[in-house]
Amino acid sequence: MTNDPSKPRRAKPRLALSRERIAEAAFQIVHAEGLAALSARRLATTLQCEAMSIYHHAPNMDAVLDDIVDRLLSLLALPTHESRNPRRDLLTLSRGFLDLADRHPHVFVVAVSRRWTTPTAYALAQASVSLFQSAGAPQRAALRNARILGAYLGGAGSALAGWRLSHGDPGTEKHRALDAAAPKLRRQSTLGNVRRDLDLGLGVVIDALLQREKRQ
Template sequence: MARRVVRERLSRELIVDVAMSLADDEGLEAVTMRRVATALHCEAMSLYHHVPGKDALLAALTDRVVGLVVEVSVQVTASTWIETVRERCLMAREVLLQHPWGPSVLTSSTQMPPSAWVLYEHLLATLASAGFDDDLAHRAVHALGSMLFGFSTELFEPDGGAEPPDEATMAVIAAQMPHLARLAAAVVHETDGALSGCDTRAEFVFTLGLVLDGLEQERARRAGGPSSSV
């Protein structure tokens, strides 16, 4: 359960602390103004003096988790830009594994959290030092996407609570969609380091590697020299 706070001065920071604790312990659906107020031993209306409503609370949670990502990732500096960016993304992922609701609030956010600007500034500085021109640096930001924050996005996330198809249904699927059926039977997702059914660490690392290697090849092509990714 979220930690219970007694006789502490109510503040926006304290409210976000408790909301994060609730999200960590019970999932994002547990974060309501009423639940936070209960944990703080106050009336829900008291929270509105510091946080206008649930949307604002979720925005504050988004900014908080991105701030944690920034805190660990911007300290990373390696011998090459690829290793620097790769390690930053993996460090960001370690943060989200501690707060697995993070991808949900990030992908549903309609505005960039203020803390995210620092992350992008450090990325662009790293790319500029590696010889990226502004155009390629801009493309790199888009290509890396959510991986900068430690996760990859799926257009349709499988419902983990759904029952698997029965044998007869699988036979029909196999007859109509043989490639998909073969893949489903052959590929087993790992469970360690997973943030969702499809976003596992192994797949994250593989995709990140493809993006970074591709960007390095394009950087070297524009510079007229060999790739330095190895």
């Protein structure tokens, strides 16, 4: 059976607008182009809706940013059982967090600049606290340790994101200036070396926090 060219084609039905669709579209825009590219108008164009329709599902753009953070953190696998090896599991969880900076640098920069107030963010915090508790820390100390570790991860992840977002060769003149300031340092400053050094630092921080609880 052939289509009758005289009959108008039916337009494909649009997917219903939802907060989840808005969050996913916002995430993809920021991932590809950075926060500066995100606006209600850009979201509306992407979702093929009116800009005001966005606010029927998300109260404001600040809420959309929270949803972006939640979407990023949902990519991180959390422990699903009581840990028998807290150090190993803390390293695994922390390395997974740093991987988010490597894979989604634009979104990561947004995430670490905001206060986390979403369920997924609190689940991540609770996972870290629970691991320190499994290592013998009381709840208050476990929360303090999780915050200290989180501060390190935020800085380390920002460093990785910065490397990912710095495109292109800075040029011969810039190289000369850097070499004059610190001979041989530039050649050692590679992404691979940065990632290895940050991973070493991660182990140092976790070991120090775990050892501190043993001395209490």
